[in-house]
Amino acid sequence: MSNEDESTLTVIVAICANTGIAIAKTVAGLVSGSAAMLSEAVHSFADTSNQLLLLVAVKRSNKAADERHPFGYGRERYFWTLLAAVGIFVGGGAFAVYHGISQLVHGHGEDGHYALTYTVLGIAFVLESISWLQAVRQLRADARRTQRRLRDELWATSDPAATTVFLEDTGAIAGLLLAALGIGIGQATGQHFWDPIASICIGALLAAIAYTLARENRSLIIGESADPRVRESIVALMRGYPEITNVDELLSMVIGRGQVLVAARVDLEDELPAAEVEAMARRMEAEIRTQHPFVRHFFLDITADGAGTPAS
Numbered sequence: 001m002s003n004e005d006e007s008t009l010t011v012i013v014a015i016c017a018n019t020g021i022a023i024a025k026t027v028a029g030l031v032s033g034s035a036a037m038l039s040e041a042v043h044s045f046a047d048t049s050n051q052l053l054l055l056v057a058v059k060r061s062n063k064a065a066d067e068r069h070p071f072g073y074g075r076e077r078y079f080w081t082l083l084a085a086v087g088i089f090v091g092g093g094a095f096a097v098y099h100g101i102s103q104l105v106h107g108h109g110e111d112g113h114y115a116l117t118y119t120v121l122g123i124a125f126v127l128e129s130i131s132w133l134q135a136v137r138q139l140r141a142d143a144r145r146t147q148r149r150l151r152d153e154l155w156a157t158s159d160p161a162a163t164t165v166f167l168e169d170t171g172a173i174a175g176l177l178l179a180a181l182g183i184g185i186g187q188a189t190g191q192h193f194w195d196p197i198a199s200i201c202i203g204a205l206l207a208a209i210a211y212t213l214a215r216e217n218r219s220l221i222i223g224e225s226a227d228p229r230v231r232e233s234i235v236a237l238m239r240g241y242p243e244i245t246n247v248d249e250l251l252s253m254v255i256g257r258g259q260v261l262v263a264a265r266v267d268l269e270d271e272l273p274a275a276e277v278e279a280m281a282r283r284m285e286a287e288i289r290t291q292h293p294f295v296r297h298f299f300l301d302i303t304a305d306g307a308g309t310p311a312s
Contacts, residue, residue: 007161007257010138011054014165017131018048018172021124028120032113035103036179036198037120039096043175043206044124046091047168050084054161057081061256071297074256075221081160082217088168089210096203103196114187121180125173132169138162146227156227159257160217171209175202226252226260230292234262237288243268243280248303255296262288263299277302 022044029038057080065072136150139162143153154163182198185191225231231252238247246267253261268277285298 007058007138007159008055010134010162010165011051011058013134014131014169015048015051015055017127018044018051021127021172022048024120024123028113028116032117034117034179034183035100035196036182036202037117039099039199039202040124040172040175040179042095042099043092043172043202046087046095047172049091050087050168051165053080053084053087054164057084058161071255071261072259074259075254077257078160078217078220081164082214082221084164085210085213085217088171088206088213093203093206093210096199096206098203100196100199100203103199104193114183117183118180121176125176128169128172128176131165132173135162135166135169139166155216158220158254158259160213160220163216164213167209167213171205174205178202178205220254223253226254226262230260230295233291234264234288234295237291238264238266238284241280241284243272243276245269258294259296260292260294261297261299262295263301265301265303267303 022041025037025041025044028034029041057077060080061074061077063073063076139153139157140150142157142159142162143150146153146156148156154166157163178198178201182194182196182201186194231250234252235247235250238244238250244266247264248267249265251263255261281300284300288298289295
């Protein structure tokens with residue numbers, strides 16, 4: 001299965017799981033009157049909408065480059081994922097906090113339909129876990145490909161779809177546990193305020209997840225550099241060419257999932273014939289792309305010998 005197919009599968013599994021969960025939570029929340037359950041229902045509907053945005057992101061980012069966008073549409077993925085983060089905050093976090101506070105003020109909470117509530121929470125936990133495991137599966141595959149630890153891949157990946165689904169599902173599973181805890185304590189103590197308190201906690205959790213996703217995608221939209229290991233490897237490769245006396249500067253930018261742009265400025269031996277310079281540049285580009293297939297664009301700038309500062 002290709003990387004893009006894997007991303008699409010991860011998002012589709014999440015959409016299917018969250019649609020069923022959202023409907024079940026809504027029924028249980030309306031019947032029981034549980035603030036935490038209704039907050040979880042809105043959370044699941046928000047997640048479904050957000051994952052539809054992720055599906056749009058995956059598809060639109062695969063459009064071929066054209067005259068207006070010569071480097072392609074890869075970074076469009078980050079725009080749609082940023083919108084999904086906003087959706088998590090508004091559709092999930094803000095509503096859950098507001099609804100919990102409202103229920104606290106009016107003294108409402110779980111209305112005694114505990115069997116239905118726990119059944120729905122249990123089913124939701126299983127479905128969310130399936131979606132979560134698919135996201136973990138993709139992240140692990142990506143981590144093996146990039147030779148990173150899973151934790152590093154989560155934060156350094158250029159594919160926000162898997163990260164978003166992973167964090168959404170992690171938040172959903174934690175939210176289900178918070179809802180069950182709030183309802184359970186309320187049932188045991190007879191104090192209904194534990195239910196809306198759980199709703200407020202769920203909202204705070206979702207707000208934190210939304211902030212984290214927004215921050216990560218903001219960095220990618222602005223223009224994030226490639227993995228330091230990649231930059232160091234390319235500089236070392238370039239310094240191995242006898243024609244090059246110095247690598248003055250190397251700039252890189254992530255332009256999409258598994259797509260990097262690299263621009264370098266180098267000094268060459270004096271009086272090197274133009275034909276040899278062209279041949280060297282072609283060999284260098286081919287070797288860099290062989291070692292790092294995700295380098296989609298490579299630009300080389302020649303400067304006067306000794307005019308620059310060595311690249312690190």
